[in-house]
Amino acid sequence: MSLPYAPLPVSQDAVDYAYGPDSTPQPGVVPGVVEQLRLSESERFPGTSRSVWLHRPAGLSAETDCAVMFFTDGWWYLDPAGDVRGGIVLDNLAARGELPPMVGVFVDPGVLAGEDPPAKNRNAEYDAFDDRFASFLLEEVLPLVEERFAVSSDPMMRGICGGSSGGNAALTAVWTRPDAFGRAITFNASFAQLPGGNPYPALAGTGSPRGFRAFLHAAHRDLNWNRREDNWFAENLETAAAFARAGYDIRLAVGDGGHSPNHGGVLLPDALRWLWNAPSGVSGV
Structure with a gap:
């Protein structure tokens, strides 16, 4: 494979990457259908409510055994005018058969009841190093998906994507619940702010491998990139290195x-392609 030459920017601070064609609506690609749901309460996170959006690509039958890809920060990741444009990406990749039949599930962080102004429960949910958020998805969100679609029970047919603290949630989901999640994407994850510090460099090589697949991203000028402590950039590199060694x-x-x-x-388009590794025209993984 020969890649085109791309010069490195001189400055590493004010870098803005241009979106590729998979992140914009393409001629001939029929947009998927999006359904918004409202969760007015939660057992795992009492006192919170949130919205969830289900994205079904064009042509996906409710009877088709399908994969599911969860996205943290819900609307922020789905917004077609936003920075991630998850629905557009899923539509374009699905139209070319570059993903298995898949439902996208975009889950907002919880909002605490009785707070004025409303306060998000985001950090409490995403930065906790335990299985509560993964179990919340499995016990409170996934059943809503299963009411509408034939979701596979195979962990390798279930993935999760997130950025910053959402990246923490994604990796923690596959680590704590490998029985239910097999694929993860983390974009400039905030491992440095996990309570008690980043556990993954020490844990990655312990026990039997959990068998998940993960795409990790690090930003060279992330928070505290050149400091000894709380270094977002270094923590991502060290996490990736530890999992590679393991x-x-x-x-x-x-x-x-x-x-x-x-x-x-x-x-995101390339991360999804690599994560699911479905050659063009293949309908399953």
């Missing part, structure tokens, strides 16, 4: 710029 199937992409969703959004 024999996990990972891919690491490093870009310039700071703690921004821009590069992750640009990478």
Whole structure:
């Protein structure tokens, strides 16, 4: 494979990556159908409510055994005018058979009841190193998906994607619940702010490999990139290195710029293609 030459930017700070064609609506690609649901309460996160959007690509039958891809930060990742444009990406890749039949599930972080102004429960949900968020998806969100679609029970047919603290949630989901999640994407994850510090460099080589596949992204000018402590950039590199040494199937992409969703959004089509590894025209993985 020969890749075209692309010069490195001189400055690594104010870098803005241009979106490729998979991140914009394409001629002949029929947009998928999006359904918004409202969860007015939660057992795993009492006192919270949130919205969830289900994305079904054109042509997907409710009877088709399908994969499911969860996205943290719901609307932020689905917004067609936003930095990630998840629905557009799923439509374009599905139209070319580059993903298995798949439902996209975009889950907003919880909002705490009684707060004025409304306060998000995002960090409590995404930065906790335990199985609560993964179990919330499995017990409170997935049943809503299963009411509408024939979702596969195979963990390798279930993935999760997130950025910043959402990246923490994605990796923690596959780590704590490998019985239910087999694929993860993390964009400039905030491993440095996990309570008690980043556990993954020490844990990656312990026990039997959990068998998941992960695409990780690091931003060279992420928060505290040149400091000894709380270094977002270094923590992502060290996490990727630890999983590589432990024999996990990972891919690491490093870009310039700071703690921004821009590069992750640009990478999403390629991250999904690699994560699911379905050659063009293949309907399943």
